[in-house]
Every structure is written in C-alpha cells, then in structure tokens.
Amino acid sequence: MNTKFSLPVPALVSVLEGKQIWPPPVWLMRQAGRYLPEYREIRKTAGSFWAMCMSPDLATEITLQPVRRFDFDAAIIFSDILVIPYALGQAVRFDDGIGPVLDQYPGYDGLGEDPGLWKQRLSPVYQALEQTRKALSSTKALIGFAGAPWTLAAYMLEGRGSVDQRAAKLFGYSNRQEFSRLLNRLADAVASHLIWQLEHGADVVQLFDSWAGGLPDQEFCDWVIGPTAKIVATVRDVVPGARMIGFPRAATQNQYQLYASETGVNCVGIDTANSISWAISTLGGRIAIQGNLDPIALIAGGDALDDAIDRILSAGRGHSLIFNLGHGVLQET
Amino acid sequence: MNTKFSLPVPALVSVLEGKQIWPPPVWLMRQAGRYLPEYREIRKTAGSFWAMCMSPDLATEITLQPVRRFDFDAAIIFSDILVIPYALGQAVRFDDGIGPVLDQYPGYDGLGEDPGLWKQRLSPVYQALEQTRKALSSTKALIGFAGAPWTLAAYMLEGRGSVDQRAAKLFGYSNRQEFSRLLNRLADAVASHLIWQLEHGADVVQLFDSWAGGLPDQEFCDWVIGPTAKIVATVRDVVPGARMIGFPRAATQNQYQLYASETGVNCVGIDTANSISWAISTLGGRIAIQGNLDPIALIAGGDALDDAIDRILSAGRGHSLIFNLGHGVLQET
Numbered sequence: 001m002n003t004k005f006s007l008p009v010p011a012l013v014s015v016l017e018g019k020q021i022w023p024p025p026v027w028l029m030r031q032a033g034r035y036l037p038e039y040r041e042i043r044k045t046a047g048s049f050w051a052m053c054m055s056p057d058l059a060t061e062i063t064l065q066p067v068r069r070f071d072f073d074a075a076i077i078f079s080d081i082l083v084i085p086y087a088l089g090q091a092v093r094f095d096d097g098i099g100p101v102l103d104q105y106p107g108y109d110g111l112g113e114d115p116g117l118w119k120q121r122l123s124p125v126y127q128a129l130e131q132t133r134k135a136l137s138s139t140k141a142l143i144g145f146a147g148a149p150w151t152l153a154a155y156m157l158e159g160r161g162s163v164d165q166r167a168a169k170l171f172g173y174s175n176r177q178e179f180s181r182l183l184n185r186l187a188d189a190v191a192s193h194l195i196w197q198l199e200h201g202a203d204v205v206q207l208f209d210s211w212a213g214g215l216p217d218q219e220f221c222d223w224v225i226g227p228t229a230k231i232v233a234t235v236r237d238v239v240p241g242a243r244m245i246g247f248p249r250a251a252t253q254n255q256y257q258l259y260a261s262e263t264g265v266n267c268v269g270i271d272t273a274n275s276i277s278w279a280i281s282t283l284g285g286r287i288a289i290q291g292n293l294d295p296i297a298l299i300a301g302g303d304a305l306d307d308a309i310d311r312i313l314s315a316g317r318g319h320s321l322i323f324n325l326g327h328g329v330l331q332e333t
Numbered sequence: 334m335n336t337k338f339s340l341p342v343p344a345l346v347s348v349l350e351g352k353q354i355w356p357p358p359v360w361l362m363r364q365a366g367r368y369l370p371e372y373r374e375i376r377k378t379a380g381s382f383w384a385m386c387m388s389p390d391l392a393t394e395i396t397l398q399p400v401r402r403f404d405f406d407a408a409i410i411f412s413d414i415l416v417i418p419y420a421l422g423q424a425v426r427f428d429d430g431i432g433p434v435l436d437q438y439p440g441y442d443g444l445g446e447d448p449g450l451w452k453q454r455l456s457p458v459y460q461a462l463e464q465t466r467k468a469l470s471s472t473k474a475l476i477g478f479a480g481a482p483w484t485l486a487a488y489m490l491e492g493r494g495s496v497d498q499r500a501a502k503l504f505g506y507s508n509r510q511e512f513s514r515l516l517n518r519l520a521d522a523v524a525s526h527l528i529w530q531l532e533h534g535a536d537v538v539q540l541f542d543s544w545a546g547g548l549p550d551q552e553f554c555d556w557v558i559g560p561t562a563k564i565v566a567t568v569r570d571v572v573p574g575a576r577m578i579g580f581p582r583a584a585t586q587n588q589y590q591l592y593a594s595e596t597g598v599n600c601v602g603i604d605t606a607n608s609i610s611w612a613i614s615t616l617g618g619r620i621a622i623q624g625n626l627d628p629i630a631l632i633a634g635g636d637a638l639d640d641a642i643d644r645i646l647s648a649g650r651g652h653s654l655i656f657n658l659g660h661g662v663l664q665e666t
Contacts, residue, residue: 163496166629166663173633213546213583216627216641217608250546252606253586273585275550294549296499300506308549330499 010141012074013203015288015320016243016266023313024321025073027143029269030328031066032078038065049094053079056127063132067140074141074204075132077197079125081147081208084189085156087118102159108181115192122193126200133201141204144197148209148246149186149227153179165211172223180222187227191234198239206245206269207231213250213271220255224248225262232264245269245290249327253278260287272326277315288320295325299333343474345407346536348621348653349576349599356646357654358406360476362602363661364399365411371398382427386412389460396465400473407474407537408465410530412458414480414541417522418489420451435492441514448525455526459533466534474537477530481542481579482519482560486512498544505556513555520560524567531572539578539602540564546583546604553588557581558595565597578602578623582660586611593620605659610648621653628658632666 011025033039039062046052053059062078082092082100089112091103112118119126125144133142147155154168155161172179194205212224228246235242247269248259260268260283270279270291279289297308312323344358366372372395375385385391395411415425415433422445424436445451452459458477466475480488487501488494505512527538545557561579568575580602581592593601593616603612603624612622630641645656 164629164660169627169629170633173627173630173637174635176637214604214606216605216644218640218644220606250583250606252611254608254611255606271547272549273547273553273583273588275587278585278587294502294506296497296502297506300503302507304506304509307551311549311551327497 007138012141024323026323027072027074032062034331035333054124059128060131076143087121129201144202145206146190148207149183150223151211191231204243209248212248228263290322292326340471345474357656359656360405360407365395367664368666387457392461393464409476420454462534477535478539479523481540482516483556484544520563524564537576542581545581561596623655625659
C-alpha cells in the first residue's frame with residue numbers, strides 16, 4: 001500500500017479540507033492562559049506576558065499545556081495579535097489589569113517597511129512553532145494566527161482596547177485613503193507573518209478580527225473583507241492550499257455571509273450570539289464552521305453548559321464543524 | 334370642519350402610527366448632553382449628573398436645549414435607565430470618567446415591591462415630563478424611556494457597565510429560574526414607569542436594551558423578547574394604543590426579526606452595523622424603523638457624514654422611518 005508510511009492527518013485539517021469528522025475536533029480560543037495553574041506557575045517567574053510570548057521555550061511549553069491536560073485536537077501557538085504593530089515599530093506593553101498599551105501611532109511613514117526586519121522581530125514566534133510542531137503528536141493540528149488589519153489598526157490608533165474603536169473609525173471616516181494605505185501595509189505584514197508561520201510548522205492559520213462588529217456594511221467591505229481577501233490570496237500564492245480560518249467577531253449575519261463567500265477562507269469562526277444552525281444553513285454549504293460556545297457558559301457549567309454543547313453538536317452533525325468557543329476562554333474558568 | 338380645533342400630530346407620532354412622512358422626523362439618542370455648551374453650563378453648578386436627572390426644573394431645561402438649538406422633531410426626557418434600580422432600592426452614583434456605579438445587588442427579596450414607593454422615587458421624572466410637555470410645541474413629540482430588563486439586570490448584577498455582561502450571564506445560566514424572577518420584577522417596574530410617563534405627558538416611550546448583543550438565541554428569547562413582550566402588553570392594557578419603540582442594540586439579524594414580530598413594539602431602533610435597507614426589507618413591512626447613523630460619522634463630518642446620511646435616506650424613502658443614530662451622541666461631537 002502506498003499509504004503505508006504517510007502520517008495521520010489531524011482531524012482539524014481534514015475538516016478544513018471539507019470532510020465531516022464526528023465527533024468534531026475540539027480546541028478553544030485562548031486555551032493557553034491564566035485559568036491553568038501550570039500557566040500561572042510560569043507566569044510568576046517569567047516577568048511579563050510579553051516576555052512569555054517572546055521566549056520560544058516558554059511559548060512552546062505554554063502552547064502544549066492545554067493539549068496535555070485536555071487532549072485538545074489542536075494547539076494554538078502562544079503569542080499575541082499585537083506582535084504585528086511591534087514588528088512594524090510601534091511598541092506594546094501589557095499592564096496587569098489594563099491590558100495592552102501601545103506607544104503612540106507613529107504615522108504611516110513611521111511604520112517599518114522592511115520585511116527582513118519584521119521577520120527578525122517575529123522570529124521567536126517561528127522558533128516556538130518549530131519546537132511545538134516537533135513536540136506535538138502528528139494527530140494534533142498546530143494553529144498559527146494573526147490579528148486582521150482592521151482590528152490591528154484599531155489598537156494602533158486607539159493605543160489600547162476600546163469598546164467602539166472610535167479613534168480608528170474617526171480616522172477612517174475622515175481620511176479614507178490614508179486609512180486604506182495603513183490597512184494595506186498591515187495586510188502585507190499579516191500575510192508575511194502567516195506565511196512564515198506556515199513555513200515553520202503551522203498546519204492552519206487563523207485571522208482574528210475581534211472588532212469586526214459595529215461597522216456599517218460599506219466599511220465592513222472596505223476595511224474587513226478587502227484586506228482579508230488580499231491576505232488570503234497573498235498567502236496562497238506562496239503556500240498553495242494554505243488552510244485558513246477567519247473570525248469576524250460580531251459581524252452582522254449579512255456581513256458574515258459576504259465574508260464567507262468573498263474572502264477565500266476555508267472556515268468561519270462564529271461568535272456567541274449567532275447560532276450554529278444559522279451558520280450551517282447559510283454558510284455551511286461552502287465552508288467549514290467553527291464555534292461557538294459562550295465562554296461564560298463554560299464557567300457556569302451544569303445544565304446550561306450541557307444544553308449549549310448539545311445545541312452546537314446537534315446543529316453541526318453531518319457538516320464540517322470545529323467545536324470551539326464564541327470568544328476566548330476567561331480566566332475565571 | 335370638525336378638525337378645526339384639533340392639535341397637530343407630531344410627525345414622529347404619525348410615523349409610529351404607520352404613516353410615511355418625508356423628510357422623516359429626526360431626533361438623536363442622547364441628544365441632550367455634554368456636547369452642548371449650554372448643558373455644560375448647567376452641569377457646572379448642578380453638582381452631579383444624578384442631581385440633574387432628579388431635579389424637574391433642570392431636567393426640563395436640559396430636555397429642551399437640543400430642540401431649541403437644532404429644531405429636532407422630538408424631545409427625549411433627560412433621565413437615565415438606572416432610575417429603575419434606584420426605585421427598587423439599589424442606589425446608583427455616577428463617577429466622572431467611570432460612569433455609573435451601583436451598590437451591591439440586594440438579592441431578589443431585597444428589591445422594593447411597592448409600586449407606590451417606586452412612583453414616589455420616580456416622581457421627579459414625571460414632573461419633568463409634565464413641565465416639558467407644556468413648554469414644547471405641539472408639533473414636537475415628547476419621548477419617555479426606560480432600560481429593558483436584561484440591560485438593567487446586567488447593570489444591577491455587575492454593579493457597573495461591562496463589555497460582556499459576565500455577571501448577569503453567569504447568574505442567568507446558573508440560576509435560570511431565579512434570574513427569570515428578577516427579570517419579571519424588572520418588567521413590572523419598567524411597565525409601571527412607562528405607563529406613568531405616558532400619563533404625565535410622554536407621547537411615545539422607548540425601551541433601551543443596550544446590551545442585547547452577545548446573547549445566544551435561546552437566552553435572547555427568554556431574557557429580551559419575553560420580558561419586552563410582557564412590558565408592551567402591560568402598558569397597552571392601561572394605555573391602549575401606547576406608541577412604543579424598542580432598541581435591542583447589536584442583536585443578530587435573526588433576533589431583530591423575532592423582536593420585531595413578537596414583542597408588539599411599533600418601531601425598532603437599528604444599530605450602526607445593520608443597514609437601513611436590510612431593516613426596511615426584512616422588518617419594515619410591519620413596523621416603523623428608527624436609526625442608524627454612526628455617532629462617529631457625526632463627529633467625522635464631511636463626505637463620510639454626507640454619504641452615511643444619503644444611504645439612510647435613500648433606503649428609507651417611501652417607508653415609515655425615524656432618522657436617528659445607531660447609538661448615543663458622543664461628547665466629542
């Protein structure tokens with residue numbers, strides 16, 4: 001048999017190739033983190049969240065922790081979406097209790113445009129991926145990721161997280177062309193980062209557009225779909241067949257449909273408010289579906305958790321489904 | 334002619350009765366507030382935001398300010414959704430830069446259940462409505478309002494605003510029956526407050542469910558649609574034909590459709606991410622539509638603002654439309 005020596009294909013990869021695997025592969029966004037005692041142990045001595053991201057050995061260990069403990073079907077590399085602003089020269093620090101704080105946006109001309117320098121600054125991520133892939137069972141998928149341009153631009157212009165992305169929207173509304181240039185530069189950097197992750201051991205990459213919610217349709221097309229489609233095409237030019245998951249969190253249902261049909265991703269992540277049955281019936285014909293358990297149901301446990309899981313599984317049976325959350329794991333879990 | 338002595342009907346009221354008025358009546362959520370110099374003048378000497386809400390004379394003056402300056406088609410009474418927890422005995426204070434902070438949730442049995450006491454505590458709102466209605470042209474509508482039970486419960490359990498309503502969701506998931514009792518009590522208090530507002534001069538009332546976004550369908554039905562339908566029915570039992578606007582901000586499009594068909598409101602407020610053309614085509618057959626200019630476009634001005642207004646007006650022409658924002662006016666405006 002000519003398949004004698006072939007490695008097993010991780011279930012998550014099969015789903016992204018359109019297969020229906022049952023029970024579906026499971027992983028959780030932010031599955032490595034503060035809810036795990038073994039993570040908190042490392043955190044105590046590491047100095048900072050950023051130091052952990054930028055140490056290949058620590059990032060590898062933290063990436064593997066939840067897979068060891070829960071036997072998840074995938075590991076997602078321990079890193080942060082704000083490594084891209086950092087690579088472009090806008091420094092980031094993480095303050096306890098506040099979250100990320102970025103240096104002032106340096107302006108378009110202040111952003112580094114040398115891919116060699118981006119790669120050098122991001123090299124700890126690629127080292128961690130290589131090490132993790134070696135340590136991880138071949139039945140498990142390794143996921144790389146990046147923030148999507150709109151979400152990154154929001155952080156870069158606001159300087160921190162914000163409920164309504166006011167600074168980025170105001171900039172975009174007032175300087176549409178200049179804002180598109182910024183998104184284009186970010187798309188270049190994000191595509192490069194995803195390609196390098198795929199070249200260093202990632203089997204799959206996910207784009208997080210955590211702040212896709214709240215955009216009118218026109219801006220959703222210009223600022224979310226356009227840059228995402230460009231990234232997918234650029235990555236596939238270099239890595240043919242690259243498997244990509246997109247997560248336009250809190251987009252409207254019409255916007256989700258456009259995203260699924262126009263960007264080229266293999267799978268769409270569904271947030272908590274949308275139902276998997278809606279996602280399967282409107283998007284599931286052409287694309288795999290990932291989601292969407294409420295992270296707060298995971299804390300509540302009991303009947304609420306059982307019911308929520310049942311709803312996802314019964315809606316997803318017979319389709320290409322990846323079981324996940326609708327947002328990241330919370331530290332209280 | 335037997336119509337000789339009839340008062341003119343405010344355009345906004347006509348729209349809520351199913352008529353198509355062009356150009357559409359205009360008002361803005363949070364149209365009274367810090368972006369107005371004349372408001373800031375009063376704020377300087379009033380002591381606190383809460384003191385302004387609870388002074389009938391100040392609330393009347395502040396309510397009238399934006400109508401004087403911009404000739405809006407409606408005035409919305411200057412008050413706050415958190416007067417309901419206050420009426421039930423959970424005190425609220427407003428700290429500059431933090432927003433509302435509530436005393437600890439007293440438990441269901443700690444909530445006041447005497448409508449006489451609710452009415453006494455809320456009487457400044459009714460006085461302000463009476464005074465405002467007298468001072469306001471009969472061509473202008475006066476809008477009363479209340480927070481919807483889910484959004485109020487989120488504030489009461491969290492103690493302040495929150496991005497994911499974690500405390501309320503956790504309580505609801507873990508103690509479904511107890512949470513429904515709380516929502517029922519809130520629905521009673523909200524219905525009473527809306528009835529009393531309608532009896533004291535309000536032509537129209539709006540229910541703000543500012544945190545309706547992020548709920549799975551089951552919880553949206555149980556925690557948003559159910560209590561809202563109960564409130565609408567209770568109000569109409571006492572005030573037949575009461576005109577009511579509902580605003581389930583950031584609900585999914587499927588949820589918006591259920592809300593429009595199941596609650597009994599005359600009009601649905603549309604948030605920024607949804608398009609008016611979508612709202613008109615899916616909800617507009619049976620109900621008036623209000624919305625949905627991005628408050629940040631209002632700050633940006635210029636072409637972005639012109640284009641956004643054009644999109645709303647061209648989608649809404651020939652339908653029952655109220656021009657408004659998709660969220661409240663921002664103080665930078």
